[in-house]
Amino acid sequence: MAKQVVPETARRRRRPTRQGTVLSERLIVETALRVLREHGSGGLTARRLGTALGADPSTLYRYFGGMDELTRAIGEELLGRALDSWSASGEWRADLRALGLAVHSSYLAHPQAAALTASRVTGRPREIALDETILGILRSAGFPDPAAVRLYHAFIDLSLAFAALDAGALALTEEARAADEDLWSSTYARLPAESFPHIAATAALLAARMPHSAYPVVLDTLLAGAAAELSARRRTGLDRED
Amino acid sequence: MAKQVVPETARRRRRPTRQGTVLSERLIVETALRVLREHGSGGLTARRLGTALGADPSTLYRYFGGMDELTRAIGEELLGRALDSWSASGEWRADLRALGLAVHSSYLAHPQAAALTASRVTGRPREIALDETILGILRSAGFPDPAAVRLYHAFIDLSLAFAALDAGALALTEEARAADEDLWSSTYARLPAESFPHIAATAALLAARMPHSAYPVVLDTLLAGAAAELSARRRTGLDRED
DNA sequence: ACCCTTATGCCAACGCGGTTGACTTTACCT
DNA sequence: AGGTAAAGTCAACCGCGTTGGCATAAGGGT
Numbered sequence: 403m404a405k406q407v408v409p410e411t412a413r414r415r416r417r418p419t420r421q422g423t424v425l426s427e428r429l430i431v432e433t434a435l436r437v438l439r440e441h442g443s444g445g446l447t448a449r450r451l452g453t454a455l456g457a458d459p460s461t462l463y464r465y466f467g468g469m470d471e472l473t474r475a476i477g478e479e480l481l482g483r484a485l486d487s488w489s490a491s492g493e494w495r496a497d498l499r500a501l502g503l504a505v506h507s508s509y510l511a512h513p514q515a516a517a518l519t520a521s522r523v524t525g526r527p528r529e530i531a532l533d534e535t536i537l538g539i540l541r542s543a544g545f546p547d548p549a550a551v552r553l554y555h556a557f558i559d560l561s562l563a564f565a566a567l568d569a570g571a572l573a574l575t576e577e578a579r580a581a582d583e584d585l586w587s588s589t590y591a592r593l594p595a596e597s598f599p600h601i602a603a604t605a606a607l608l609a610a611r612m613p614h615s616a617y618p619v620v621l622d623t624l625l626a627g628a629a630a631e632l633s634a635r636r637r638t639g640l641d642r643e644d
Numbered sequence: 645m646a647k648q649v650v651p652e653t654a655r656r657r658r659r660p661t662r663q664g665t666v667l668s669e670r671l672i673v674e675t676a677l678r679v680l681r682e683h684g685s686g687g688l689t690a691r692r693l694g695t696a697l698g699a700d701p702s703t704l705y706r707y708f709g710g711m712d713e714l715t716r717a718i719g720e721e722l723l724g725r726a727l728d729s730w731s732a733s734g735e736w737r738a739d740l741r742a743l744g745l746a747v748h749s750s751y752l753a754h755p756q757a758a759a760l761t762a763s764r765v766t767g768r769p770r771e772i773a774l775d776e777t778i779l780g781i782l783r784s785a786g787f788p789d790p791a792a793v794r795l796y797h798a799f800i801d802l803s804l805a806f807a808a809l810d811a812g813a814l815a816l817t818e819e820a821r822a823a824d825e826d827l828w829s830s831t832y833a834r835l836p837a838e839s840f841p842h843i844a845a846t847a848a849l850l851a852a853r854m855p856h857s858a859y860p861v862v863l864d865t866l867l868a869g870a871a872a873e874l875s876a877r878r879r880t881g882l883d884r885e886d
Numbered sequence: 887a888c889c890c891t892t893a894t895g896c897c898a899a900c901g902c903g904g905t906t907g908a909c910t911t912t913a914c915c916t
Numbered sequence: 917a918g919g920t921a922a923a924g925t926c927a928a929c930c931g932c933g934t935t936g937g938c939a940t941a942a943g944g945g946t
């Protein structure tokens with residue numbers, strides 16, 4: 403690669419583009435989020451982002467190694483926003499619930515971006531801060547380390563997986579999304595009861611429920627299981643460690 | 645659109661390509677799975693698939709409306725294989741567990757394909773058959789319809805979301821995947837204990853657990869919650885419906 | 887057994903994508 | 917004030933999905 407990416411902190415000269423914009427990682431990421439919202443998850447292209455910034459597409463390579471690295475920066479931004487919007491109450495179960503919902507809704511606030519990034523691990527600073535927070539809540543709640551790690555793993559992967567799934571549904575174009583929802587009231591509701599008795603019997607309930615996210619239900623189930631585990635552990639006197 | 649896609653069942657003439665292959669939806673989907681495995685989730689292109697089939701890329705448009713429709717056909721194939729590999733035992737909890745794991749591992753058997761398709765709803769026949777099966781298990785187990793639909797929703801979305809997440813990790817190129825795994829034993833394990841006490845304290849456990857899927861843990865938690873709900877319902881005499 | 891129709895495959899081209907190498911300009915350091 | 921190299925620009929490369937027009941041969945009707 404001929405071009406070198408200069409770390410944002412080491413950046414000194416800020417030469418404006420021909421159209422007068424002064425670029426920065428932050429401006430690029432925010433503009434990318436806007437472009438994604440306006441043009442859909444497939445609409446983030448180097449050329450389009452360049453135009454939106456008032457800069458040549460190739461300028462982006464001065465800031466990011468490629469579109470992939472830009473994508474990871476966007477993902478970190480969403481995780482960071484989730485953590486910023488959250489505050490601790492001290493009650494572990496409520497805190498985890500709020501944090502999970504914060505991550506989920508931070509992604510869903512930018513579904514087109516989330517669909518691109520939610521299944522990637524960035525290893526960037528703000529993602530690490532989030533991990534530290536979750537582990538802290540669990541260990542402070544009294545879970546021994548192996549249980550804390552198991553629950554951390556389940557919690558974060560569950561939240562990211564649902565964020566990606568739900569964002570994917572929201573990120574479709576409006577007509578495609580409506581068509582997917584209608585599937586439940588059209589195709590599924592009209593299946594013959596002889597061949598598909600169970601779908602036919604529950605068609606109305608399905609049409610009402612399927613357009614929403616299952617994440618809260620599953621998250622609450624996970625937290626309820628964890629709470630039961632914790633109280634069982636207290637009852638039996640903290641004698642097991644796994 | 646100038647070209648018409650002829651439904652597979654209505655297809656009569658089977659003219660071989662210049663290189664002698666006789667095309668069919670089935671052959672195309674299977675070849676696409678092979679191409680995906682060999683070239684990664686971004687490696688399925690019309691031109692490459694054409695070459696692999698010994699046919700011109702544009703010929704694919706005689707069989708599918710576009711790459712998107714081909715993608716959905718691949719997704720349905722994976723779900724169909726999961727259902728085929730499964731058989732009912734009559735014990736609802738064991739059956740659901742086996743079915744969930746079957747879906748998960750069917751996707752993970754073709755991670756590059758799964759990464760492309762797992763978050764899409766196809767509405768195709770074999771996907772409908774899977775849905776009917778799950779609802780049947782729950783309703784036969786004694787869950788009233790609203791609970792059955794709620795659990796069906798949680799179950800299927802959980803399974804698909806984790807399939808997508810885990811497939812995404814597996815679908816990375818070998819070096820990228822190894823780098824991601826190493827993150828836990830390199831970056832995370834070396835964070836200073838002063839700033840990140842919880843990560844530092846659990847680094848070894850994290851490195852051991854994070855490379856595996858959290859799906860079984862979460863699935864079992866969900867099924868345990870459902871079982872508890874069912875027995876509570878029996879105890880209180882089936883008087884509630886939600 | 888032979889046509890005729892038309893399904894099916896092929897070809898060439900279009901516009902758009904990411905990315906790169908060589909270049910110009912200009913902010914900053916000395 | 918001048919030199920240097922960072923930051924922005926330009927033109928080009930190659931691969932992508934997709935399309936319209938064309939060639940050809942499969943298979944039904946007679």
